[in-house]
Amino acid sequence: xxxxxxxxxxxxxxxxxxxxxxxxxxxxxxxxxxxxxxxxxxxxxxxxxxxxxxxxxxxxxxxxxxxxxxxxxxxxxxxxxxxxxxxxxxxxxxxxxxxxxxxxxxxxxxxxxxxxxxxxxxxxxxxxxxxxxxxxxxxxxxxxxxxxxxxxxxxxxxxxxxxxxxxxxxxxxxxxx
Numbered sequence: 110x111x112x113x114x115x116x117x118x119x120x121x122x123x124x125x126x127x128x129x130x131x132x133x134x135x136x137x138x139x140x141x142x143x144x145x146x147x148x149x150x151x152x153x154x155x156x157x158x159x160x161x162x163x164x165x166x167x168x169x170x171x172x173x174x175x176x177x178x179x180x181x182x183x184x185x186x187x188x189x190x191x192x193x194x195x196x197x198x199x200x201x202x203x204x205x206x207x208x209x210x211x212x213x214x215x216x217x218x219x220x221x222x223x224x225x226x227x228x229x230x231x232x233x234x235x236x237x238x239x240x241x242x243x244x245x246x247x248x249x250x251x252x253x254x255x256x257x258x259x260x261x262x263x264x265x266x267x268x269x270x271x272x273x274x275x276x277x278x279x280x281x282x283x284x285x286x
Contacts, residue, residue: 112151116155129154144232158172159283163280166217187206
């Protein structure tokens with residue numbers, strides 16, 4: 110499975126909330142115009158909605174909470190990124206979703222950092238771009254699950270991940286359904 114490395118570092122919650130059915134995933138694919146990365150869909154299927162190490166929340170298209178719903182937050186976060194790109198074009202050279210290869214947000218942090226995919230190529234090849242609240246964007250040549258696993262293991266250095274995110278035993282706190 111694509112997320113095996115992450116499953117070894119981040120125990121699954123005893124109580125899952127807000128996973129999607131095959132039909133619901135199909136509806137999300139239709140709304141976005143294509144599939145999301147397999148590792149992301151596996152993450153939602155194995156973890157549901159919740160927060161990793163009391164810091165990072167992976168947006169979930171099936172969440173009833175609009176503050177963590179991928180489809181709701183996508184437009185809100187893209188609007189904020191559009192303002193950033195307009196104000197600081199030299200520091201923010203990325204296109205935005207629905208532009209070809211545009212950034213698509215997939216997670217937010219408690220500090221206001223944004224975690225995105227660079228949608229270049231097939232969805233299984235999308236790489237991570239972090240947009241730290243107080244630093245320049247960072248591009249990582251790895252997918253979401255690998256980024257999370259290596260971040261938990263302390264192998265990814267990013268302005269968007271504080272030192273306390275890396276931990277010998279990751280924790281996932283499910284959100285109330």
